[in-house]
Amino acid sequence: MYSWSSWHTVVPLVVGAVGIVVFGFYEKHVAVEPIVRLSIFKTCTAIISYLGTILHGMILWCVLYYMPLYFEGVKGYTPILSGLSCLPMTFTVAPAAGVVGIIIAVTGRYRHTIWVGWTFSTLGLGLLYLLDVHTPIALWVCVMIVGGTGLGILFPSMAFAIQGSAVDADVAYAIGMFSFFRAFGQTVGVAVGGVIFQNRMRIELQKYPKFAPLAAGYVQDATALVEIIKSMSDSVEKSNLKQAYADGLKPVWATCCGLAGIGLVLSSWTKAYSLDRGLVTEQAFQHRKLRAGRSRHEIAQLA
Incomplete structure (x- = not known):
């Protein structure tokens, strides 16, 4: 680095x-x-929604990447048990997204769900800061449910906001950029989380005389450090390394909380657009024209 x-x-x-x-x-x-049609960025709602999509992707994948490492490195769980422990967050994303998608489809309103989603996300991600070596199961389950619900709500909400803010001819392009910006945020989120973790972990390891000389090597790979912790026998050194790992992750959770807070503030400028309109696309028009041409050709052959 x-x-x-x-x-x-x-x-x-x-x-x-x-x-x-x-x-x-x-x-x-x-x-x-x-x-890229630049016309899809003409409205304030579209720009805010795309920025929110980037933030959402960053947060989601940063949390999903480092949460299993917390369970393995700090709690000492196996990979399978770590995956199961992430279910309170991952399992709530899809149901929350499905329910909110139905609500928006029925009511035609998406602004309130965006605000609720960012509020839940900010609260849930902020509470992740409480995760420590001795955090009880009931606490981290409840915290992850709150965060997962908020992140799930945002999936359809921002997509509808982008769809509503685009003119009919740009809807397909706008939704395509929605997927692109989410993927972009995902790649950035993991990288940013890695830098934050490395810098903080180095500081935490330097607090312990035994680990200070090894800090530069330990922080290079968060996954490899988990295996080092697992290979150690129960001792004060292992407990200290677990505590350092948990403290190294705290700034990652705090950063995700801050990003969600930014998304919440930005979403206050989201405007309401009507979703009750027909789908008008260039592709559909060309398809109908082609079918009409084939019909005339077939009639000519029969004659």
């Missing part, structure tokens, strides 16, 4: 930023059939 002031870090960031600007200019002024 390189520092923020290193050219190894600065050059890719600058080149990437310039590349995005050049790509946007090309898509708007040069491309005949643009890959």
